[in-house]
C-alpha cells in the first residue's frame with residue numbers, strides 16, 4: 608500500500624493559514640500568543656480533528672495532534688514546527704513544518720494505512736521569541752532546558768505576562784510538558 612501527499616491540498620492549507628495575520632506585502636505577522644496566533648491554532652486543531660487526530664495541549668501551550676498507531680505503547684513518531692511568526696514573517700516559515708505533518712496524516716488516511724507507532728504533529732509555542740524573552744520557548748521546556756515557571760513568567764514589552772496571554776487565547780493546557788519518549792522527530796522547515 609502506498610500513500611501519496613496531495614500537493615494541491617498542501618498548497619491550499621498554506622494559503623488559508625497565511626490569511627491569518629496577512630500583511631499588505633504578502634507576508635504574515637502572527638506573533639506568539641496574540642489573537643492571530645489563537646486563530647491559527649484553532650484552525651490547525653480543527654483540521655487535525657477533522658483528520659481523526661486526538662489533540663492535547665500542555666501547560667506551555669504546545670499542541671500535540673495524535674494519529675493513533677496499532678501499538679499504543681510505542682513511542683510516537685513526531686513531526687511539526689511552529690505557527691507563530693516574526694513581525695515581517697513569511698507564509699511558510701514554521702507553517703510548512705506543521706502543515707506538512709498534517710498532510711502526511713491526511714495522506715495516510717486516504718491510503719487507509721496503519722502505522723505501528725502513533726504519529727504526533729506538534730505545534731511548538733513561541734518559536735520566534737519576538738514578543739517575550741527568548742525564542743523556542745515551548746520546545747525548550749519540552750526538552751528540559753527551561754522551567755515551566757520561567758517561561759510562564761516572561762513578559763512582553765507591554766508588561767503582559769506569557770502565562771496570562773496563553774490563558775487568554777485558550778491554550779493553557781493541562782498536560783505536563785514533556786516527560787514522554789519520542790521514537791523519532793522530523794521537522795520540515797522553510798526559513
Ligand SMILES: [Zn+2]
Nearest residue numbers: 700701734798
Ligand atoms: Zn521557523
